[in-house]
Amino acid sequence: MGLLTPSGGLLFWMTIAFGVVFFILAKFAFPVILDSVEKREKYIGTQLDAARAAEVRIASLEAEGEKIIADAEREKVSILKDAAASRDKIVGDARETAQEEASRIIAEAKKQAQEEKDAILASARGEVAKIAIAMASKVLRGQLSDNDAQTALQEILGDEASGEKV
Amino acid sequence: MFLRYALVVAIALVAPLLASASGHGDGEAFSPKEMVMEHLADSYEWHITSFKGHDIIVPLPVIVRSSTGWHIFSSDKICHEGSVYEGLYIAREGKYKDKIVEDVDGAQKRPLDISLTKTACGAIFSLLVVMILFLVAARAYKKRDEVDYCPKGLAGLMEWLISSILDSVIKPCVGSNWRKFAPYLLTAFFFIFVTNLLGLIPIFPAGANVTGNITVTLFMAVMTMLAVNLFGSKHYYKEIFWPDVPVFLKAIPLMPLIEIIGIFTKPFALMMRLFANILAGHSIILSLCCIIFVTVHMGAAVNGSMTVVALLFMIFMNCLELLVAFLQAYVFTMLSSVFIGLAQEGH
Numbered sequence: 466m467g468l469l470t471p472s473g474g475l476l477f478w479m480t481i482a483f484g485v486v487f488f489i490l491a492k493f494a495f496p497v498i499l500d501s502v503e504k505r506e507k508y509i510g511t512q513l514d515a516a517r518a519a520e521v522r523i524a525s526l527e528a529e530g531e532k533i534i535a536d537a538e539r540e541k542v543s544i545l546k547d548a549a550a551s552r553d554k555i556v557g558d559a560r561e562t563a564q565e566e567a568s569r570i571i572a573e574a575k576k577q578a579q580e581e582k583d584a585i586l587a588s589a590r591g592e593v594a595k596i597a598i599a600m601a602s603k604v605l606r607g608q609l610s611d612n613d614a615q616t617a618l619q620e621i622l623g624d625e626a627s628g629e630k631v
Numbered sequence: 632m633f634l635r636y637a638l639v640v641a642i643a644l645v646a647p648l649l650a651s652a653s654g655h656g657d658g659e660a661f662s663p664k665e666m667v668m669e670h671l672a673d674s675y676e677w678h679i680t681s682f683k684g685h686d687i688i689v690p691l692p693v694i695v696r697s698s699t700g701w702h703i704f705s706s707d708k709i710c711h712e713g714s715v716y717e718g719l720y721i722a723r724e725g726k727y728k729d730k731i732v733e734d735v736d737g738a739q740k741r742p743l744d745i746s747l748t749k750t751a752c753g754a755i756f757s758l759l760v761v762m763i764l765f766l767v768a769a770r771a772y773k774k775r776d777e778v779d780y781c782p783k784g785l786a787g788l789m790e791w792l793i794s795s796i797l798d799s800v801i802k803p804c805v806g807s808n809w810r811k812f813a814p815y816l817l818t819a820f821f822f823i824f825v826t827n828l829l830g831l832i833p834i835f836p837a838g839a840n841v842t843g844n845i846t847v848t849l850f851m852a853v854m855t856m857l858a859v860n861l862f863g864s865k866h867y868y869k870e871i872f873w874p875d876v877p878v879f880l881k882a883i884p885l886m887p888l889i890e891i892i893g894i895f896t897k898p899f900a901l902m903m904r905l906f907a908n909i910l911a912g913h914s915i916i917l918s919l920c921c922i923i924f925v926t927v928h929m930g931a932a933v934n935g936s937m938t939v940v941a942l943l944f945m946i947f948m949n950c951l952e953l954l955v956a957f958l959q960a961y962v963f964t965m966l967s968s969v970f971i972g973l974a975q976e977g978h
Contacts, residue, residue: 467672467728468845468910474694474744475673475846478751483822483850486758491814494765498793499813501772501780508778 663921675706697742753839757826804968820964827956843909852902866977
């Protein structure tokens with residue numbers, strides 16, 4: 466049957482035509498297309514990896530930033546606390562020193578006053594003694610114009626001197 | 632919706648075209664068998680249609696080496712009934728029916744015939760289409776040599792087709808060596824696919840029965856057989872000549888014999904499958920078309936209703952053939968890939 470017998474002429478043309486087209490496509494078309502598809506596939510792969518890495522990096526940066534902010538916040542609080550404490554301390558110290566100084570000054574003033582008072586009293590006592598001696602001597606001079614009185618006084622003074630301890 | 636209308640209109644246009652291609656006027660008895668066989672068989676001329684009893688024919692070159700040397704001439708010198716050119720004529724009956732013969736010593740003799748027949752031209756046309764499609768697509772890549780270039784339009788379509796065949800058939804079936812065989816398998820797939828599709832378009836220069844021609848499918852099957860056996864691995868040949876079976880099966884070379892027969896049956900199955908499927912598709916569509924013309928003399932009612940029925944069936948068959956066009960190309964490529972992949976084992 467005609468339909469089932471292969472014909473040599475057609476086979477000849479098929480071989481030539483298919484061979485030529487196959488050669489041209491295998492040389493100029495398929496390598497170009499396959500290469501660029503493959504290259505693009507690789508490129509997309511690396512880009513995806515890069516994007517994934519970037520995502521991770523961004524997340525870590527975000528966490529880092531948050532950490533930095535939290536640290537700063539904590540530091541701020543502690544600095545403020547420190548500042549308040551040192552302020553309190555300075556004020557307290559100043560108050561203390563002022564108090565001390567004040568009490569020292571007061572004490573000194575008191576002491577000085579005492580000393581002055583003592584000196585005044587001492588000098589006053591001296592003056593009084595001088596005055597008393599002067600008065601006594603005046604009195605004595607008047608009384609000692611006679612011998613009897615003189616002797617009597619000697620006795621008294623002598624008694625006094627000896628009986629001072631009595 | 633548009634597609635459906637387009638299909639109806641197309642087939643309404645095509646039906647008389649195909650029918651009149653039989654070359655018979657209304658007055659003559661219409662022979663469906665002759666008309667279908669004429670389409671399925673190869674011919675020296677490309678008959679497009681008949682118009683008002685006048686055949687519209689594209690003559691094709693006849694290239695023949697007879698006992699008197701080479702003869703190259705147009706087919707219209709020889710294709711009319713009874714015409715003889717340079718001692719050559721077309722046999723109307725006998726062993727060489729519809730082939731160019733010469734009379735040598737009173738006996739019909741077939742000269743060496745490498746005429747560009749209708750099927751050869753159809754094959755060359757679809758190979759040209761395939762080549763242009765891929766070269767245009769490849770040019771798009773070459774022109775924009777960027778690593779992130781994503782093609783649009785034709786190149787995008789071709790890339791999608793190539794990638795889907797590569798990823799679903801060639802890579803998994805051939806294995807790690809796929810790069811070496813991809814050009815052949817892709818060329819084979821697209822040649823068969825484009826040829827099948829062009830075979831469904833009944834307008835010149837498409838519409839020839841190319842993949843439904845045994846020579847074409849024989850050629851494709853031989854190509855696959857060569858690809859399988861020329862690049863087969865040591866393991867593949869060991870499996871053929873010294874397979875892993877009990878020695879008594881090899882002592883009388885039973886298994887090797889079966890394996891060697893297998894080398895030829897595989898491509899034979901490829902050849903017959905493609906040939907039979909496409910041939911059957913063409914015959915069915917043409918036969919359905921013939922219903923319209925067979926019923927012409929049965930009155931307007933029968934003829935009208937049968938025309939509607941035939942048209943509906945033809946629409947259905949054309950849709951089915953669209954599927955078959957892809958499926959047969961796919962199956963051929965897949966089986967070729969599997970055979971190549973099996974011969975690559977142990978590489």
